[in-house]
Amino acid sequence: MSNRQKPTSRPSFRSQAVHNTLALPCVAESAWQLDDESCLPWLQSHWLANQPMKIVGAGSNLILPPILTGPTILMALKGITVIEETTHDILVNVAAGESWHDWVQQSLKAGWFGLENLALIPGTVGASPVQNIGAYGVEVGQLIEHVNVWDFSCGQTKALTTDDCQFAYRDSLFKKPEGQALLILSVSFRLRKKAAWQPTLDYPDLKPLSQAALLDGFVVSPQAVFDQVVAVRRLKLPDPASIPNAGSFFKNPLVSAEHCDRLRQRYPGLVAYPQTDGRAKLAAGWMIEQCGWKGRQLGDVGVHERQALVLVNLGNAQARDLLALAEVIGADVLERFGVALEIEPICWA
Numbered sequence: 001m002s003n004r005q006k007p008t009s010r011p012s013f014r015s016q017a018v019h020n021t022l023a024l025p026c027v028a029e030s031a032w033q034l035d036d037e038s039c040l041p042w043l044q045s046h047w048l049a050n051q052p053m054k055i056v057g058a059g060s061n062l063i064l065p066p067i068l069t070g071p072t073i074l075m076a077l078k079g080i081t082v083i084e085e086t087t088h089d090i091l092v093n094v095a096a097g098e099s100w101h102d103w104v105q106q107s108l109k110a111g112w113f114g115l116e117n118l119a120l121i122p123g124t125v126g127a128s129p130v131q132n133i134g135a136y137g138v139e140v141g142q143l144i145e146h147v148n149v150w151d152f153s154c155g156q157t158k159a160l161t162t163d164d165c166q167f168a169y170r171d172s173l174f175k176k177p178e179g180q181a182l183l184i185l186s187v188s189f190r191l192r193k194k195a196a197w198q199p200t201l202d203y204p205d206l207k208p209l210s211q212a213a214l215l216d217g218f219v220v221s222p223q224a225v226f227d228q229v230v231a232v233r234r235l236k237l238p239d240p241a242s243i244p245n246a247g248s249f250f251k252n253p254l255v256s257a258e259h260c261d262r263l264r265q266r267y268p269g270l271v272a273y274p275q276t277d278g279r280a281k282l283a284a285g286w287m288i289e290q291c292g293w294k295g296r297q298l299g300d301v302g303v304h305e306r307q308a309l310v311l312v313n314l315g316n317a318q319a320r321d322l323l324a325l326a327e328v329i330g331a332d333v334l335e336r337f338g339v340a341l342e343i344e345p346i347c348w349a
């Protein structure tokens with residue numbers, strides 16, 4: 001990869017508004033659009049001379065301030081390359097600036113399966129390992145073989161394994177202090193061909209398919225899983241194009257099995273999912289709803305009427321309005337359930 005770098009190239013530089021799905025007004029003081037890896041050495045010298053850079057994909061998991069100070073990279077690298085192929089599976093490298101949902105659709109069309117449960121998640125391929133995006137029983141870390149990065153701490157490209165990436169629930173190396181010098185350039189996915197593919201249908205919303213799969217002669221196809229996921233998401237989640245939001249605003253908190261049992265005795269309707277490590281994941285949306293926040297508004301921000309986990313910008317909100325709402329919701333949940341909520345999007349405000 002490093003052979004392709006031409007040290008003389010520099011990316012386009014400008015001060016510009018940063019698009020984000022929460023529609024928060026934000027201008028980056030100095031933004032570089034990265035559409036060619038040959039610009040990396042130039043960025044490296046800028047990195048060494050200045051403060052750490054902020055990296056923006058599609059802005060669908062960001063809480064942004066009105067002014068984004070310091071250098072910002074707008075990820076725009078494109079390209080999809082097959083690395084190796086067997087009769088059972090395929091290894092494909094996808095550039096960080098590709099749209100996530102477009103890639104899911106393309107993989108399905110090409111007959112490469114495994115990503116169908118992750119359909120319709122907004123954002124770029126490069127951001128997918130950052131919070132180890134997950135939905136409907138699948139996390140992207142399960143399908144990744146390598147994450148290819150530019151390491152600003154040494155000015156080199158590196159191929160990180162899944163162990164290096166430290167994938168966990170909505171977490172990875174890239175969210176930790178030691179991962180802050182890493183710019184994701186591309187992600188290599190190991191996907192299955194039809195003969196080796198197995199559907200993941202454990203999630204309650206996919207029950208119609210898992211029940212149908214029990215019928216004689218009914219075969220669940222990857223396209224059917226994709227279609228069901230897309231239909232459920234369209235029903236449950238607001239489209240940021242019409243109601244600005246960042247998806248789940250809070251993580252589902254993990255608690256010990258004992259803590260979960262104590263809560264269930266008090267709240268028989270508690271929604272909790274047992275984890276393989278013995279802990280339980282509590283549905284934050286259910287707790288927020290129990291505290292009476294579903295559908296409520298506070299000035300220009302509110303809690304979505306169909307999904308209590310989603311905070312929405314109802315007009316001219318700024319980051320501080322959203323954070324103020326998140327704080328009162330968090331305080332209510334803590335008081336009632338004794339559980340601390342953690343904000344899911346990355347907050348630079």
Ligand SMILES: Cc1cc2nc3c(=O)[nH]c(=O)nc-3n(C[C@H](O)[C@H](O)[C@H](O)COP(=O)(O)OP(=O)(O)OC[C@H]3O[C@@H](n4cnc5c(N)ncnc54)[C@H](O)[C@@H]3O)c2cc1C
Nearest residue numbers: 055057058059060061122123124126127133134184246247
């Ligand atoms: C309606 C809606 C539904 C959603 N549903 C889900 C869901 O089901 N599951 C889920 O997990 N998430 C979900 N999200 C959150 C979001 O879509 C994902 O986190 C997505 O991966 C963010 O991609 P992005 O390109 O917009 O990243 P951005 O928001 O631009 O950035 C997010 C973080 O990634 C970092 N980053 C971005 N690109 C790179 C790169 N190339 N190298 C290094 N760091 C980088 C940024 O610095 C930042 O820290 C949802 C969001 C919305 C709006």
